[in-house]
Amino acid sequence: MDEIFLQVLNGLDKGGAYALIALGLTLVFGTLGVVNFAHGTLFMLGAFCTVALNRMLTTSYQRVNPDKTDFLGNPLKEDIPYVQDWFGADFSAFVFDYNVPISILLAIVVMGLVGVIMERGLIKHFYNRPHADQILVTFGLAIVMQEIVKHYFGANPIPQNAPDIVGGAANIGAWIGLGDNVVYPVWRLVYFAFSATIIFSVFAFLQFTTFGMVVRAGMQDRETVGLLGINIERRFTIVFALAAIVAGLAGVMYTPILPPDYHWGMDFLVLSFVVVVVGGMGSLGGAVLAGFMLGILQSFASMNQVKAIFPGIDQIIIYLVAVIILLTLPRGLMGRKGVMED
Amino acid sequence: MAVTETSATEAPREFQSGVANSVLHINDVHKSFAGLHALSDVDLAVREGETHAIIGPNGAGKSTLLNVCVGRLKPDRGSVTFDGEILTGKEPHEINQLGVARVFQTPEVFPDLTVLENVMVPALSKRDGHFTLNPFKRFGAETRLRDEAEATLKSVGLQGQLTALASSMSRGDKRRLELAMGLIQHPRLLLLDEPTAGMARHDTNATIDLLKQIKEGGMTKVIIEHDMHVVFSLADRISVLAGGRIIAQGTPEEIKNNPKVKEAYLGDEEV
Amino acid sequence: MFSQSRNDWLLFIGFSIAVLCAPILMEPFGGNYPDLLQKLAIFGLFAIGFNILFGLTGYLSFGHAAFIGVGSYVSIWSFKLLTMNAIPAVLFSVIIAGVFAFLIGYVSLRRSGIYFSILTLAFAQMCYSLAYSVLTPITNGETGLQLRALRTNPDLGLLDADIRVLDQALGIQETSVPTPNFFGLQTSGYEGFYFCAVILIVGFFIAQKITNSNFGMMLKAIKSNQNRLNYTGIHARPYLLAAFVISGMYAGLAGSLMAVTDPIAGAERMQWTASGEVVLMTILGGVGTLVGPVLGAGIIKYAEQKVSSWNEGIISDFFSFLPAGLQDFTASFVSLFVGEGWHLTLGLLFMVIVIFLPGGMMEGFRRIVGLFKRPNDNDTVSNSATAQPAE
Numbered sequence A: 001m002d003e004i005f006l007q008v009l010n011g012l013d014k015g016g017a018y019a020l021i022a023l024g025l026t027l028v029f030g031t032l033g034v035v036n037f038a039h040g041t042l043f044m045l046g047a048f049c050t051v052a053l054n055r056m057l058t059t060s061y062q063r064v065n066p067d068k069t070d071f072l073g074n075p076l077k078e079d080i081p082y083v084q085d086w087f088g089a090d091f092s093a094f095v096f097d098y099n100v101p102i103s104i105l106l107a108i109v110v111m112g113l114v115g116v117i118m119e120r121g122l123i124k125h126f127y128n129r130p131h132a133d134q135i136l137v138t139f140g141l142a143i144v145m146q147e148i149v150k151h152y153f154g155a156n157p158i159p160q161n162a163p164d165i166v167g168g169a170a171n172i173g174a175w176i177g178l179g180d181n182v183v184y185p186v187w188r189l190v191y192f193a194f195s196a197t198i199i200f201s202v203f204a205f206l207q208f209t210t211f212g213m214v215v216r217a218g219m220q221d222r223e224t225v226g227l228l229g230i231n232i233e234r235r236f237t238i239v240f241a242l243a244a245i246v247a248g249l250a251g252v253m254y255t256p257i258l259p260p261d262y263h264w265g266m267d268f269l270v271l272s273f274v275v276v277v278v279g280g281m282g283s284l285g286g287a288v289l290a291g292f293m294l295g296i297l298q299s300f301a302s303m304n305q306v307k308a309i310f311p312g313i314d315q316i317i318i319y320l321v322a323v324i325i326l327l328t329l330p331r332g333l334m335g336r337k338g339v340m341e342d
Numbered sequence B: 001m002a003v004t005e006t007s008a009t010e011a012p013r014e015f016q017s018g019v020a021n022s023v024l025h026i027n028d029v030h031k032s033f034a035g036l037h038a039l040s041d042v043d044l045a046v047r048e049g050e051t052h053a054i055i056g057p058n059g060a061g062k063s064t065l066l067n068v069c070v071g072r073l074k075p076d077r078g079s080v081t082f083d084g085e086i087l088t089g090k091e092p093h094e095i096n097q098l099g100v101a102r103v104f105q106t107p108e109v110f111p112d113l114t115v116l117e118n119v120m121v122p123a124l125s126k127r128d129g130h131f132t133l134n135p136f137k138r139f140g141a142e143t144r145l146r147d148e149a150e151a152t153l154k155s156v157g158l159q160g161q162l163t164a165l166a167s168s169m170s171r172g173d174k175r176r177l178e179l180a181m182g183l184i185q186h187p188r189l190l191l192l193d194e195p196t197a198g199m200a201r202h203d204t205n206a207t208i209d210l211l212k213q214i215k216e217g218g219m220t221k222v223i224i225e226h227d228m229h230v231v232f233s234l235a236d237r238i239s240v241l242a243g244g245r246i247i248a249q250g251t252p253e254e255i256k257n258n259p260k261v262k263e264a265y266l267g268d269e270e271v
Numbered sequence C: 001m002f003s004q005s006r007n008d009w010l011l012f013i014g015f016s017i018a019v020l021c022a023p024i025l026m027e028p029f030g031g032n033y034p035d036l037l038q039k040l041a042i043f044g045l046f047a048i049g050f051n052i053l054f055g056l057t058g059y060l061s062f063g064h065a066a067f068i069g070v071g072s073y074v075s076i077w078s079f080k081l082l083t084m085n086a087i088p089a090v091l092f093s094v095i096i097a098g099v100f101a102f103l104i105g106y107v108s109l110r111r112s113g114i115y116f117s118i119l120t121l122a123f124a125q126m127c128y129s130l131a132y133s134v135l136t137p138i139t140n141g142e143t144g145l146q147l148r149a150l151r152t153n154p155d156l157g158l159l160d161a162d163i164r165v166l167d168q169a170l171g172i173q174e175t176s177v178p179t180p181n182f183f184g185l186q187t188s189g190y191e192g193f194y195f196c197a198v199i200l201i202v203g204f205f206i207a208q209k210i211t212n213s214n215f216g217m218m219l220k221a222i223k224s225n226q227n228r229l230n231y232t233g234i235h236a237r238p239y240l241l242a243a244f245v246i247s248g249m250y251a252g253l254a255g256s257l258m259a260v261t262d263p264i265a266g267a268e269r270m271q272w273t274a275s276g277e278v279v280l281m282t283i284l285g286g287v288g289t290l291v292g293p294v295l296g297a298g299i300i301k302y303a304e305q306k307v308s309s310w311n312e313g314i315i316s317d318f319f320s321f322l323p324a325g326l327q328d329f330t331a332s333f334v335s336l337f338v339g340e341g342w343h344l345t346l347g348l349l350f351m352v353i354v355i356f357l358p359g360g361m362m363e364g365f366r367r368i369v370g371l372f373k374r375p376n377d378n379d380t381v382s383n384s385a386t387a388q389p390a391e
């Protein structure tokens, strides 16, 4: 029982990441009609916003501390981060600790820009090209972005820390009366809450604003909306930037869970594509549902008891589910008729 | 296979009992799209060798009826039989292999292939069946098939464009190409959906002549057409479809004089 | 246009000569060494086969690397269990890759478009993951499957000692771990290249036949308008499955040749980026053309070896004619794209080709040739060129 509960929790944060990536992927597909193989890379770029901020904060100069000596007896040279020098020790300790949440702000700006540039500079020209071309060009772009990140940040994973206050483990079992065995990292709970909030906000945005209404109408019937004389192009750009920001934020927040690494983009891309397809191309609800479902299934499959019965199942469960769903439900869990059935 | 007729339509009685010499039977077919009744209670029998025109205003359900015949749409109720075989539930390629060819309302060709290739593909399909695996048989090497394809293209007036890509053709030419694609299969039943729409007058006349010629070959044809000139020069019998129902059937003379038809259709057309 | 069989022969002969003379042709480019030449031939074969599926039918598979892996593993097992002769290894690899392709294709082809791509990707990823985990007794996991000396101690497992029953029955003596051979002829070095080259030529011949056949025409018709083909009485799925299996067999053959020239097999060969690479080769050369994929494979493999071996020093020397400051700047910028940065170049190349030249290099050549033709010639040339992409 405890074990099962833990696995559900485990699945929730991974599922949250899948859901956020898949949400943007399907939003872009549903409105712009573009299959974006570079979407996973946007998730990776978000994560590297955190790394970059960390780099900036730790940029330092050396100062000789006359009061201390090193073990050779020479005056001690200390690395002083500029932040500390400019804003004082308290502030600098604070921003170090809250590095990850603060980089959310950075990521919103950076990812928004990346989104706009990418859409205006490249994606726009592929609206009417075949899906295969879209896949190929964005695949190329994904490689380019990934290699640039690798060039500047190296090939090794770079661990990031959650703020101290949420850095520990929570005794969830005690909260809900399951005994003391269910202990879980607080940050992962934060991640789940965060992803739920973002998903909720995106849905609320689409549901309750005029902008969202037009976008939803566009997902239903692109031509008609275009005919109504609504400036659909500008909205496309905004939708794309929004999707980029959502993916980026998902990446930022994921850094304390898994040290970011330049090929995250490709790793998560394949999975989130499977998520989108399982959920049903063009269905936002389906993407979210499938994201969490596959996240949870994956963590169950990695239980030792399960692996004992089906060896290797943890490695292939997602693909297996994808195959089964695609063969039994051609449109995925919640796909609409007429979307991508050619 | 005996077909029992149950519903009462406006069609004359002897027409319904003429089962023996009719090839295509549409029995009590219903089709609705999200509440819109595109076809209701449609019964139709097409006689062997005749040219049967289906006319009716736009949105009457004519194309939908052909779609049901060729397996593009599954009817909600009812069935279609062709020469004793039930077509309903069969795949489009199976229906074609039984000898039913279709010319679409919006021309459907192979845009990346040449005109000659466009015609050779259906010819091969007719000869080899729906699947043969002989990856080494050279395409176009069999001169008999090729000559036939060229002759068919000549009959529709496309002999000058054998090597042009289909995508580069005008709409009217695509229509003629599609007609050739149908004709080369020597189908027992040819379904034509507005074959002359968008054609210039003299091309229309040429098409009429062509269709008249192959009539002598004994091919059964169902033709949907708006152009009354075409209808009355070709049709042996006419069915009038309006609002998804067959409101009249009969010879061209009978249809011309039918007041209901005038009201539903001919009222706003120049005959 | 149908009397082109003489042109086909010319193309075939030209291709064969070019392949057999590759060591001489590559000499001025510094590419005349067996390792690279083998790679060119092997990936050329892979791309030719991939093109039969993607180029002719338009179905984009993202899982063909799986068949490469299958081919490699089967070949090594043939060496371990039966004989060091390459022929059985190649034959078994092709057959078993074909069986895999049949199973995966049968399921994946129930969907089209992007769903098909995702299904093939899913199957390939499953093969890849399983090779690393559960199938370790067959694949030897991360270490990779390798040849061993003959089993002397019956307690040793088959991963640690080979039996080679056929060779034993024939009384072939082994002193150390042997290398694959072709009836006594080595299959590494230049001999290995010629072994691959002959197979490449045969593979090209078969692909040429397929492209020009009735069967090939049906595949092109599928790409052009699958829906129309249905109403023409053709059932597309068996054709697609046949194309899928054939291209899977080519991939298995390529995988087998990798093992024949260098007898070790690892699962990384099956990763989906490897599937992406063959797509790039095909696109770069020209989708749907016969020569294009081989050209694309050659360029990418050549550039990979060359560009990734350059480092900042070489680049700096190259730009030594520039003033010092400019030289440093240029060199450090260019070094982004070479050595480790080779993948960046690859990604950029990918984008440039898709954006500006979707027809690939063959399309580029055609356009250049078109420029030099007399205007009134132009029409017929471009027509027949597009109609006959098999040139």
Ligand SMILES: Nc1ncnc2c1ncn2[C@@H]1O[C@H](COP(=O)(O)OP(=O)(O)O)[C@@H](O)[C@H]1O
Pocket: B033, B036, B038, B056, B057, B058, B059, B060, B061, B062, B063, B064, B065
């Ligand atoms: N696939 C479809 N989905 C929804 N409605 C359809 C579809 N096909 C046809 N209809 C509707 O059915 C009616 C009959 O259409 P159709 O058979 O094309 O008429 P026509 O007699 O002009 O050929 C029309 O109102 C059309 O809008």
Ligand SMILES: [Mg+2]
Pocket: B062, B063, B064, B105
């Ligand atoms: Mg119509």
